[in-house]
Amino acid sequence: MASKHRALDLDGPPVTDLTRRIMQNVGDRDTTPELAVRRALHRAGLRFVLHDRRLPGRPDIVLPRWKTAIFVHGCFWHRHPGCPYATMPKTRSQFWSEKFERNVARDAANRSELEALGWRVVEVWECDIKKRRFEEPLLSMFRRQPRSRSLTPT
Template sequence: MSQVQISNRMRSVRREHTTPELVVRRLLHRMGLRFRLHTKALPGSPDIVLPKRKTAVFVHGCFWHRHPGCRYASTPKSRQEFWLLKFAANVERDGRKTRELRELGWRVIVVWECETKDIASLEARLRSEFSVPPALQDGAEY
């Protein structure tokens, strides 16, 4: 790809309402949890905020936030110095915002983009994180 094509692709990456974020939101809503989105009043402006549970959920892209050991966390071959500095700054900021939230008494959950590809596993994780029982088999509400 040319530099212009790469630049256009990177510019088109959204910050909010991404596909992985929508997957997590649908699961939380299906589990009966209610939340707020992108609360600017909190450090890091978490993607999903559950005020009653004082929990902030970040849905991180594996590429941008450097998911350790993930195949999606590749490094571009061109301008590697630029990218490595950018990724390091992202990771440092993520850690700082997580610490700030915890110091304010918030629980922080990070969901990685690659986790949203296996819905059943992600749902099980979220149910355990929030102590929500599995849905009843006969379709009844809990």
């Protein structure tokens, strides 16, 4: 008889098959927060490219004419500072702590690379989307800044 517990972690209880399936189904594209940001941009007449692999970090939304890369971050996964959604799981704390540190370091590296290439980087947080606080600050960026003449990354 196969065990229900496959991965053994000394820092907490084993991971069950159910937990593994749930975690494997966490999406990285077309999430509800990402769709909300895309709808807002589209309503405002802004056109964009999704998940451009040519750019560091493959931003969720890219506005080439504005030379802007938008990352739609989940507060839990990307550790939004001071956010109540950025909780720490009670089990396997060492695993989660290391995972979150890698996520934050990768986000910072992607931001630095994009900025070095002359791109403006915008992070839209899940909690701001849930509370509907993202739309005006995001769209106001595109009313103030003139368009870049380059349609491709430099």
